[in-house]
Amino acid sequence: MFSEFLNTVSNLVENSGFNQASLAQYLMIAISCFLIYLAIVKKYEPLLLLPIAFGMLLANIPFANMSSYDEGGLIFYLYKGVKLGIYPPLIFLGIGAMTDFGPLIANPKSLFLGAAAQVGIFTTFIGASLMGFTPQQAGAIGIIGGADGPTAIFLTSKLAPELLGAVAIAAYSYMALVPVIQPPIMKFLTTKKEREVVMEQLRPVSKLERVVFPILVTLVVSFFIPGAAPLVGMLMLGNLFRESGVVERLNNTSKNELINIVTIFLGVTVGGTATAERFLDWNTLKIIGLGLVAFAIGTVFGVLFGKIMYWATGGKVNPLIGSAGVSAVPMAARVSQKVGQEANPNNFLLMHAMGPNVAGVIGSAIAAGILLSILG
Amino acid sequence: MNFAINVTFVGITVVFTSLIALSLIVFLFSKLLSSKSSRVKMRGNIDIKHKESDVKVIENYIMDNSDNCNVLKGELVAVITSSILAGMSTTPGCKIRIKSFKRIPQTSPVWNRITRKG
Numbered sequence: 292m293f294s295e296f297l298n299t300v301s302n303l304v305e306n307s308g309f310n311q312a313s314l315a316q317y318l319m320i321a322i323s324c325f326l327i328y329l330a331i332v333k334k335y336e337p338l339l340l341l342p343i344a345f346g347m348l349l350a351n352i353p354f355a356n357m358s359s360y361d362e363g364g365l366i367f368y369l370y371k372g373v374k375l376g377i378y379p380p381l382i383f384l385g386i387g388a389m390t391d392f393g394p395l396i397a398n399p400k401s402l403f404l405g406a407a408a409q410v411g412i413f414t415t416f417i418g419a420s421l422m423g424f425t426p427q428q429a430g431a432i433g434i435i436g437g438a439d440g441p442t443a444i445f446l447t448s449k450l451a452p453e454l455l456g457a458v459a460i461a462a463y464s465y466m467a468l469v470p471v472i473q474p475p476i477m478k479f480l481t482t483k484k485e486r487e488v489v490m491e492q493l494r495p496v497s498k499l500e501r502v503v504f505p506i507l508v509t510l511v512v513s514f515f516i517p518g519a520a521p522l523v524g525m526l527m528l529g530n531l532f533r534e535s536g537v538v539e540r541l542n543n544t545s546k547n548e549l550i551n552i553v554t555i556f557l558g559v560t561v562g563g564t565a566t567a568e569r570f571l572d573w574n575t576l577k578i579i580g581l582g583l584v585a586f587a588i589g590t591v592f593g594v595l596f597g598k599i600m601y602w603a604t605g606g607k608v609n610p611l612i613g614s615a616g617v618s619a620v621p622m623a624a625r626v627s628q629k630v631g632q633e634a635n636p637n638n639f640l641l642m643h644a645m646g647p648n649v650a651g652v653i654g655s656a657i658a659a660g661i662l663l664s665i666l667g
Numbered sequence: 668m669n670f671a672i673n674v675t676f677v678g679i680t681v682v683f684t685s686l687i688a689l690s691l692i693v694f695l696f697s698k699l700l701s702s703k704s705s706r707v708k709m710r711g712n713i714d715i716k717h718k719e720s721d722v723k724v725i726e727n728y729i730m731d732n733s734d735n736c737n738v739l740k741g742e743l744v745a746v747i748t749s750s751i752l753a754g755m756s757t758t759p760g761c762k763i764r765i766k767s768f769k770r771i772p773q774t775s776p777v778w779n780r781i782t783r784k785g
Contacts, residue, residue: 396697399690406686413675420671429671499700504693511692515685650686657685661678 311353315567322570323348323562326460335467339440339558343459346562347570359563370560374452378557379445380525385550386441386652387505387529388542390620394646396500397493400600401612405650407596408616409658411436411589416662419581424574427451430662432578435462436585437655438469438617442522444561446659450666456565457575461582466619472583473590473614473626480594481610485601486634488609490643501534512657518667519660523653589617593647615644618651744768 304310326344330337349366350358359370372378395401412433419429431447431454443462447455465472478486505527513520532542597613611631615623627644748765 396693399693399697402686402690402693403683406683409682410679413678416678417668417671417675420668426670426674430674497700500697503696503700507692507696508689511689512685515688516681653689654682654686657682658678661681662674665674665677 306354308353308355313353313567315571316351316353319351319565319567319570320348323351323565329464329467333467336440336463338554340460340463340467342555342558343456343463343562343565346559347456347565348562349559350563350566357563358566359560360566366560366563369556370563372553372556373444373448373455373560376445376448376521378553378560379441379448380521381553382441382550382557383522383526383656384529385545385547385553386620387526387531388533388546388550390526390530390533390649390652391645392504392530392649393496393501394493394642395649396496396504398643398646400608401646402650402653403600404593404596404613404616404647405618405652405654406616407613408589408593408618408647408651409437409654410592411585411587411617412655412658412662414588415581415585418584419577422577422581424577425451427666428454430666431458432581433585434458434655434659434662435465435578435582436589436617437651437658438462438466438586438589438619438623439652439655440466441557442618442655442659444557445522446662449663452564453569454574454578455561456570457578458582459561460565461579465582465586466622469586469617469619469622470626470629472586473617473623474630476587476590477594477611477614477626477630480591481598483634485598485610486631487638488601488606489635489638490609490612490640491607493642498534498536502531505530505534508653512653512660516657516660516664518663519657522656522659526652526656586617590614593617609638609640609643612640612644612647615648616651616654618648618655620648620652621645623651624648 323344326340326347329335330340330344346359346366349355356364357366358364359366359373361367414433415436416429416433419432420426424432427450431443431451434443434446435458437443440459440462444455444459447458451458509520509524509527512523529542529545532538532545593613593616594610595613596616597608597610600608600613601610609627609631611627615627617623624641624644624647628639628641631638631640744765747768751765
């Protein structure tokens with residue numbers, strides 16, 4: 292009787308996670324705990340980093356069947372929304388409902404700065420190709436430079452789903468580090484005189500312009516690059532909900548309940564792809580390094596184009612707003628405001644920087660559409 | 668490597684082309700919509716006239732003589748003035764003088780308004 296009891300206990304212990312877990316899985320659990328710390332204590336993009344980190348933790352518990360690849364598990368079925376490209380456009384719907392495109396409509400030249408900041412995506416594509424990644428993987432790594440989480444997840448899930456965990460973690464970590472990465476680059480590339488430039492007041496934007504803008508953007512962008520239609524279309528639908536003023540219930544749902552639910556599903560399932568055998572790879576370190584390069588180059592080109600506009604307009608455009616062309620809304624715009632105020636305490640660049648900032652969202656979606664069309 | 672350079676060149680060109688085209692279309696459309704005169708119309712039929720000085724004078728129509736009109740107190744004028752300033756996104760140095768207000772009756776049927784509110 293006693294020996295049977297011991298046998299049963301022994302079988303239980305042998306089949307438990309403690310006995311079956313590999314060192315790599317313990318390491319992944321430690322990394323996920325560190326990411327949870329960054330999300331909660333340091334507040335690094337907690338809305339997505341926390342579910343991603345916890346999804347990573349669940350995925351690395353042995354025999355729990357909680358990774359996105361374990362058939363029949365909860366996360367496996369929720370992951371279908373990522374694989375089929377459903378969640379990122381729905382998140383863009385909520386983002387559109389929360390975004391004010393007024394500064395962009397008032398100053399359409401901001402779109403040039405949004406375009407310039409996307410150069411980081413394509414130059415990193417070259418770098419990733421040189422480092423031995425396939426074109427599809429290089430495209431997924433390059434999109435980190437767009438500083439747009441849903442776009443990065445959307446493109447990576449289509450082009451290189453095996454890199455999804457690493458790309459998502461890199462993208463959201465660097466988005467949180469924008470206030471650390473950008474200011475030194477901005478100060479290096481601009482003079483004090485340029486940073487002190489006070490820009491003219493933006494003109495008021497009428498309701499008709501605000502209502503027509505999302506329709507116009509959807510049509511123009513989707514005709515140019517049909518691959519960008521899911522992201523840009525849903526972004527503009529959300530914005531139309533906001534600006535029309537006649538569907539307040541849909542607007543509220545889009546920017547509250549819907550985006551919250553989808554964020555949870557997206558985060559947990561993306562984290563669920565970061566299993567030990569896929570994540571603990573030299574490629575992950577390369578992705579993290581290339582992601583930083585993509586961010587930095589995007590900032591460089593945004594500021595350089597801002598300087599071109601400064602010269603072209605005879606000193607009316609502050610080059611600092613060019614760095615806001617990376618689509619980390621509104622963090623990048625706040626950084627432009629902060630660096631501008633350090634040079635001139637009476638300077639308020641925030642609304643001017645919001646133009647390129649939201650233009651960057653459109654620009655990164657277009658870049659993703661182009662990469663999908665060419666490499667998909 | 669050639670492929671990567673080709674993709675980069677094509678990608679950057681298409682991003683710039685599409686966004687430049689979009690900015691031109693938005694610019695032209697805004698020009699089409701905005702009035703050629705210096706008058707800017709806001710909601711509630713309030714007209715703003717720009718003068719050579721920085722003072723913007725907001726005038727509106729003759730007050731409604733309805734019995735339901737309340738007498739406007741100083742605090743109410745201050746609240747409405749600050750709301751208009753916030754809505755116009757003006758700088759703190761911009762001066763606005765509001766001369767009078769008019770209560771505008773609702774033109775939409777009550778059922779339409781209820782539907783919109785959800």
